[in-house]
Amino acid sequence: MKNVRFGSDKRMTRQLLFNAFMMNCVAHLAPGQWTAPDDQATSYCDPAYWIGIARTLERGLFDGLFLGDVIGVYDVDGGSPAAALRSASQVPMNDPFPLVPLMAQATRHLGFGITASASYEHPYLLARRFTTLDHLTRGRVAWNIVTSYLDSGARSLGQAQLVAHDERYDRADDYLALCYSLWEGSWEEGAALRDAGAGVYADPSRVHAIAHDGPYFRSQGIYQCEPSPQRTPLLFQAGGSGRGRRFAARHAECIFAGAPTREGLRRTVAALREELVLAGRTPDAAKVFAMFTVIVDADGHRARERLAALRARADLDGARALLSGWTGIDLSRYRPDDSLAYVDTDAGQSALASFSSLDPGKVWTVRDAVEFVALGGRGAVVAGSPVEVADQLQSWAEDTGIDGFNLAYVESPRTFNDIVELLVPELQRRGAYKQRYAEGTLREKLLGHGPHLASDHPGHALRAGRPSPLTF
Amino acid sequence: MKNVRFGSDKRMTRQLLFNAFMMNCVAHLAPGQWTAPDDQATSYCDPAYWIGIARTLERGLFDGLFLGDVIGVYDVDGGSPAAALRSASQVPMNDPFPLVPLMAQATRHLGFGITASASYEHPYLLARRFTTLDHLTRGRVAWNIVTSYLDSGARSLGQAQLVAHDERYDRADDYLALCYSLWEGSWEEGAALRDAGAGVYADPSRVHAIAHDGPYFRSQGIYQCEPSPQRTPLLFQAGGSGRGRRFAARHAECIFAGAPTREGLRRTVAALREELVLAGRTPDAAKVFAMFTVIVDADGHRARERLAALRARADLDGARALLSGWTGIDLSRYRPDDSLAYVDTDAGQSALASFSSLDPGKVWTVRDAVEFVALGGRGAVVAGSPVEVADQLQSWAEDTGIDGFNLAYVESPRTFNDIVELLVPELQRRGAYKQRYAEGTLREKLLGHGPHLASDHPGHALRAGRPSPLTF
Numbered sequence: 001m002k003n004v005r006f007g008s009d010k011r012m013t014r015q016l017l018f019n020a021f022m023m024n025c026v027a028h029l030a031p032g033q034w035t036a037p038d039d040q041a042t043s044y045c046d047p048a049y050w051i052g053i054a055r056t057l058e059r060g061l062f063d064g065l066f067l068g069d070v071i072g073v074y075d076v077d078g079g080s081p082a083a084a085l086r087s088a089s090q091v092p093m094n095d096p097f098p099l100v101p102l103m104a105q106a107t108r109h110l111g112f113g114i115t116a117s118a119s120y121e122h123p124y125l126l127a128r129r130f131t132t133l134d135h136l137t138r139g140r141v142a143w144n145i146v147t148s149y150l151d152s153g154a155r156s157l158g159q160a161q162l163v164a165h166d167e168r169y170d171r172a173d174d175y176l177a178l179c180y181s182l183w184e185g186s187w188e189e190g191a192a193l194r195d196a197g198a199g200v201y202a203d204p205s206r207v208h209a210i211a212h213d214g215p216y217f218r219s220q221g222i223y224q225c226e227p228s229p230q231r232t233p234l235l236f237q238a239g240g241s242g243r244g245r246r247f248a249a250r251h252a253e254c255i256f257a258g259a260p261t262r263e264g265l266r267r268t269v270a271a272l273r274e275e276l277v278l279a280g281r282t283p284d285a286a287k288v289f290a291m292f293t294v295i296v297d298a299d300g301h302r303a304r305e306r307l308a309a310l311r312a313r314a315d316l317d318g319a320r321a322l323l324s325g326w327t328g329i330d331l332s333r334y335r336p337d338d339s340l341a342y343v344d345t346d347a348g349q350s351a352l353a354s355f356s357s358l359d360p361g362k363v364w365t366v367r368d369a370v371e372f373v374a375l376g377g378r379g380a381v382v383a384g385s386p387v388e389v390a391d392q393l394q395s396w397a398e399d400t401g402i403d404g405f406n407l408a409y410v411e412s413p414r415t416f417n418d419i420v421e422l423l424v425p426e427l428q429r430r431g432a433y434k435q436r437y438a439e440g441t442l443r444e445k446l447l448g449h450g451p452h453l454a455s456d457h458p459g460h461a462l463r464a465g466r467p468s469p470l471t472f
Numbered sequence: 473m474k475n476v477r478f479g480s481d482k483r484m485t486r487q488l489l490f491n492a493f494m495m496n497c498v499a500h501l502a503p504g505q506w507t508a509p510d511d512q513a514t515s516y517c518d519p520a521y522w523i524g525i526a527r528t529l530e531r532g533l534f535d536g537l538f539l540g541d542v543i544g545v546y547d548v549d550g551g552s553p554a555a556a557l558r559s560a561s562q563v564p565m566n567d568p569f570p571l572v573p574l575m576a577q578a579t580r581h582l583g584f585g586i587t588a589s590a591s592y593e594h595p596y597l598l599a600r601r602f603t604t605l606d607h608l609t610r611g612r613v614a615w616n617i618v619t620s621y622l623d624s625g626a627r628s629l630g631q632a633q634l635v636a637h638d639e640r641y642d643r644a645d646d647y648l649a650l651c652y653s654l655w656e657g658s659w660e661e662g663a664a665l666r667d668a669g670a671g672v673y674a675d676p677s678r679v680h681a682i683a684h685d686g687p688y689f690r691s692q693g694i695y696q697c698e699p700s701p702q703r704t705p706l707l708f709q710a711g712g713s714g715r716g717r718r719f720a721a722r723h724a725e726c727i728f729a730g731a732p733t734r735e736g737l738r739r740t741v742a743a744l745r746e747e748l749v750l751a752g753r754t755p756d757a758a759k760v761f762a763m764f765t766v767i768v769d770a771d772g773h774r775a776r777e778r779l780a781a782l783r784a785r786a787d788l789d790g791a792r793a794l795l796s797g798w799t800g801i802d803l804s805r806y807r808p809d810d811s812l813a814y815v816d817t818d819a820g821q822s823a824l825a826s827f828s829s830l831d832p833g834k835v836w837t838v839r840d841a842v843e844f845v846a847l848g849g850r851g852a853v854v855a856g857s858p859v860e861v862a863d864q865l866q867s868w869a870e871d872t873g874i875d876g877f878n879l880a881y882v883e884s885p886r887t888f889n890d891i892v893e894l895l896v897p898e899l900q901r902r903g904a905y906k907q908r909y910a911e912g913t914l915r916e917k918l919l920g921h922g923p924h925l926a927s928d929h930p931g932h933a934l935r936a937g938r939p940s941p942l943t944f
Contacts, residue, residue: 024604026673035668042666042673045607045700047577071596073696081676081694088673092664092698094604101574102608105519121593122629124543132496132566135517136574157594158690192564194514196507199787201498201514201560204553218630222553224545226564228517315671 013431014397017404017446018424019113019289020057020416023068024096026088029293029377030410031318033310034088041412045094047102053413054103057110060420061434063446064111065103066144066236066406067096071120072153074325078332081152084325087318097129104137111442113142113236118175119168120148120157124219127182130233131225139229139441139451144236145251147172150325169239169247174214176251180459181210183232184452186223202226230451232459234443240268249275250458253447254287256406260372260380261358265290265400273401281456287403287446290396293376294407294415296423300385307383310375310410316367319374326378327352336367376408386426394432485903486869489876489918490896491585491761492529492888495540496568498560501765501849502882503790505782506560513884517566519574525885526575529582532892533906535918536583537575538616538708538878539568543592544625549796550804553624556797559790569601576609583914585614585708590647591640592620592629595689599654602705603697611701611913611923616708617723619644622797641711641719646686648723652931653682655704656924658695674698702923704931706915712740721747722930725919726759728878732844732852733830737762737872745873753928759875759918762868765848766879766887768895772857779855782847782882788839791846798850799824808839848880858898866904 026034026041034041043049057065073091074084084091100112112133116126134141147168148154154162163171191206212219237252239245248255255272259265273283295310297303324331329343329352340352343366355364355372362368375381382392393405409415427433443450453460498506498513506513515521529537545563546556556563572584584605588598606613619640620626626634635643663678684691709724711717720727727744731737745755767782769775796803801815801824812824815838827836827844834840847853854864865877881887899905915922925932 032671034673035671037668047573047608051577071696073694075693081679085674085676085679085694086672091694091696092674093696094607095601097601098569098573098604098608101519101570102577105523105574105577121597124628124630125593129567129569132570135566136519136570152693155692156596156696158596158692196509199504199507200558201506202557202564204557207553207557220627220630221547221624222545222557222563224543224563224565224628 014394014403015434016393016397016427016432017287017289018060018062018419018433019404019406020053020062020065021068021291021406021408022053022065023090023093024099025090025093027315027318028068028090029322029373029408030310030314030375031087031089031322032313032315032374033410033412036313036411038414039411049413050099050103051106053416054107054110056413056416056420058107060416060424061437062110062420063404064113064142064442066113066142067099067115068144069093069096069115069117069146070150070153071117071148072150072156074150074321075152076328076330077321077324079330081321083317083321087315087321089315089318089321097133100133100141101136104133104140109140109437109445111140111142111234111445112137113144113234115144115146117146117148118172119163120153123175123178123217124182127179127223128225131183131228134228134230134233135225139443141230142234142236142254142442144238144256145172145176146238149328151328165241166243169243171216172247173250174216176459177214178212178217178219180232180462181212182219182223183227184459185462186210187227189227192226230441230443232453234446245272245275246279248272248286249279249281252286253443253454253457254289256289256291257402258291258378260291260378262396262399265396265402269401281454285454285456288401289404289406290400290402291377291379292393292396292405292407293379293381293410294389294393294405294419294423295381295383295410296386296389296418298385298422300383300388303383303385303388307375307381311371314371314374316370316374320370322377323370323373331366331370334366336365336370338366340364340366340369375410379406379408386422389423390426390430390432393427394430486866486875487906488865488869488899488904489759489761490532490534490891490905491876491878492525492534492537493540493763493878493880494525494537495562495565496571497562497565499787499790500540500562501794501845501880502782502786502847503559503561503794504785504787504846505882505884508785508883510886511883521885522571522575523578525888526579526582528885528888528892530579532888532896533909534582534892535876536585536614536914538585538614539571539587540616541565541568541587541589541618542622542625543589543620544622544628546622546793546797547624548800548802549793551802553793555789555793559787559793561787561790561793569605572605572613573608576605576612581612581909581917583612583614583706583917584609585616585706587616587618589618589620590644591635592625595647595650596654596691599651599695600697603655603700606700606702606705607697611915613702614706614708614726614914616710616728617644617648618710621800623800637713638715641715643688644719645722646688648931649686650684650689650691652704652934653684654691654695655699656931657934658682659699661699664698702913702915704925706918717744717747718751720744720758721751721753724758725915725926725929726761728761728763729874730763730850732763732827732850734868734871737868737874741873753926757926757928760873761876761878762872762874763849763851764865764868764877764879765851765853765882766861766865766877766891766895767853767855767882768858768861768890770857770894772855772860775855775857775860779847779853783843786843786846788842788846792838792842794849795842795845803838803842806838808837808842810838812836812838812841847882851878851880858894861895862898862902862904865899866902
């Protein structure tokens with residue numbers, strides 16, 4: 001790979017990684033935009049909509065398409081899902097899994113990440129679903145591990161309320177340990193002989209019973225699936241809290257970071273690299289992606305005008321429903337002009353503190369925060385010409401140490417179309433974006449090694465037919 | 473529809489329904505056949521394999537493709553999964569769900585049934601997955617409700633052993649009641665306005681919280697998915713026991729019946745029709761399908777020779793592993809020549825009794841039973857010319873009152889190719905098979921009404937935005 005230098009910067013030009021971030025719903029992180037005449041987001045139940053997007057992303061050499069998921073609805077705001085329903089903010093929403101076989105069949109290289117909660121389903125069932133998808137996609141699947149944050153989801157699943165935050169991560173550690181046993185520890189490499197002459201498909205002496213007896217989950221017996229190309233899907237995580245960061249450093253091979261300012265993101269990335277070392281892994285063992293929204297136009301002025309028009313179309317009731325759900329604070333109880341500092345629960349202070357850091361000289365109000373998240377959620381927004389946006393993305397990467405961007409959409413499918421048509425060629429000209437896909441599984445494409453977990457990953461210890469349960 | 477009469481029979485010619493019965497694995501009900509040079513069953517991880525089969529079935533106007541599923545492996549035989557692994561008998565096996573979006577995208581009319589257990593996962597998660605598939609397939613999805621029978625599956629999911637048989641059905645009743653509340657009772661018809669001009673996607677006053685508080689499952693809140701074309705997927709069930717039959721009569725719109733003899737099947741069908749009436753439904757409220765294996769060749773003699781060759785290729789160790797798993801009896805503890813009457817547990821007597829009825833004048837041995845199930849499981853086998861096989865299927869339907877056949881494969885994809893090329897045209901000539909698909913959802917195609925549950929179905933009572941939990 002040729003390393004192009006540009007400007008006066010003597011450092012190697014970093015090739016930026018691109019994920020698209022979507023959800024099997026109408027309005028993911030930009031409520032109100034579905035109402036535009038040329039927006040297709042209401043086609044989310046139509047396979048053709050998803051196939052078209054997947055093909056666009058592959059044409060633009062995106063590394064992956066990530067599908068978010070929540071169980072439950074946003075009913076913190078006003079104690080009701082009414083605002084979310086009216087604005088289609090993540091409700092109605094369907095299961096992300098069934099979209100992946102469709103889109104994989106229409107592409108060859110694009111990776112597919114699926115958000116799935118470690119809170120609600122026995123690990124065996126989720127492990128089997130991922131193995132199946134990894135087989136069908138020939139190793140192009142990633143799991144974004146989440147622990148769920150909506151009380152409404154817990155109630156839908158018959159629980160009185162969510163398990164407490166830190167305990168959710170303790171459960172998730174146990175969940176992962178059991179998944180690793182199934183994916184890595186049951187079938188030895190080569191156990192599937194497929195020897196038609198001898199009439200033997202698998203060698204039973206090389207398929208081992210696992211015996212996981214953890215604090216939360218148990219499983220005993222052989223895994224019923226033969227190993228898929230990656231065995232363990234590529235693992236993503238987005239934990240922002242201290243406990244979440246420790247979890248990410250232990251398990252994740254790619255990490256989503258959410259801070260909307262350079263300084264906040266730089267600190268987050270540095271802290272993640274330190275945590276990776278504390279977890280016994282190399283500091284670059286995980287790629288870090290920042291949430292970002294890009295509005296790009298051949299003419300930078302038109303891009304900014306467009307951004308203003310999109311802001312005007314935003315459904316702020318829907319945005320407030322999302323922000324109330326994310327923070328657990330019913331923001332309908334405050335006036336739009338109330339300062340965020342006045343949102344006076346402990347949870348509120350910490351959940352909303354990041355906004356104040358966006359512009360330390362400004363008093364952030366509830367309205368400011370709602371308007372901010374209405375376009376792209378808690379990620380930064382950049383609008384401009386291809387040159388301007390490329391400059392921004394490169395300088396963010398240089399300043400913060402991230403490896404790439406998790407790109408939200410505002411208009412669908414226009415946001416990604418524009419990025420593919422206008423921004424990607426500009427980044428390629430600079431040597432800051434791949435010219436073609438690498439071969440191999442998603443892990444090999446993204447991390448440069450694989451197809452299986454690296455030797456410093458805790459799941460690796462379970463390989464070689466000597467399964468023993470992990471404990472953390 | 474034109475009703476053709478044939479022979480001296482004055483009754484209306486019955487149009488037979490055809491389901492294909494498969495599983496996301498190498499050897500479903502015919503262990504050993506994967507070893508033939510032209511067999512493609514080892515391609516089960518390749519999307520092209522499934523797409524090819526789906527297109528063949530649609531060319532042959534099959535009503536549906538049914539995917540079986542088990543959680544766990546067949547380890548009753550010899551107390552180990554060794555025989556199942558060597559013969560690839562339902563292990564390795566992947567999740568059936570991800571195959572459906574792939575195959576649906578390659579077809580327009582074919583229905584897709586998925587076997588899913590009501591034993592292991594919270595109803596909310598399964599309901600959401602079915603709703604998603606019903607959206608993506610435009611209403612072509614069916615659920616084959618099972619309650620699981622392998623102890624190994626229970627152990628894999630961290631339970632000491634299976635819940636007792638009858639209690640599994642009590643749980644399943646509660647499971648279904650909750651699913652109906654989600655599918656039928658949360659979103660009123662028309663609640664999704666999609667009114668871009670007014671900026672309103674859904675009318676919150678027409679989306680209702682459900683409050684299910686059953687003996688086994690609870691759920692509280694609105695359903696996060698908007699209604700799919702069928703709302704409730706078409707419901708299949710295969711309960712053979714008295715309790716299972718009562719469950720089927722209550723919920724099923726199509727029923728799989730397994731008796732391998734005409735007289736046994738006739739009695740089963742009559743009992744099912746009576747149970748339907750007892751459940752407050754019409755006797756023909758559910759279509760009944762019989763498990764069958766067909767070997768057809770233009771030359772009937774060649775078909776019978778082929779059947780003999782297939783029997784010679786059968787892997788009897790694999791078949792014994794399957795039969796031991798189905799009956800719960802470790803058949804490796806008996807000699808092949810032992811009479812079935814000698815298999816001396818209570819469970820064994822009842823589980824194996826159906827074989828003796830196949831040929832009452834014969835002493836059935838363990839070997840006989842294993843050889844029988846080695847080709848097509850517990851269903852009947854017919855080999856012959858298109859005329860001979862069509863005669864057989866029609867006379868079985870006339871004699872027993874079934875509506876159609878659930879056709880297992882022996883060679884893949886040859887079994888279904890031959891049926892489509894040779895048998896379907898012969899049945900069409902007789903007016904005993906459709907000439908084209910009906911329009912509409914799978915429910916409308918198969919039952920002639922829909923797209924939603926009929927008014928005498930218990931799930932129907934939950935419609936119209938007045939959700940109240942069902943109890944049985």
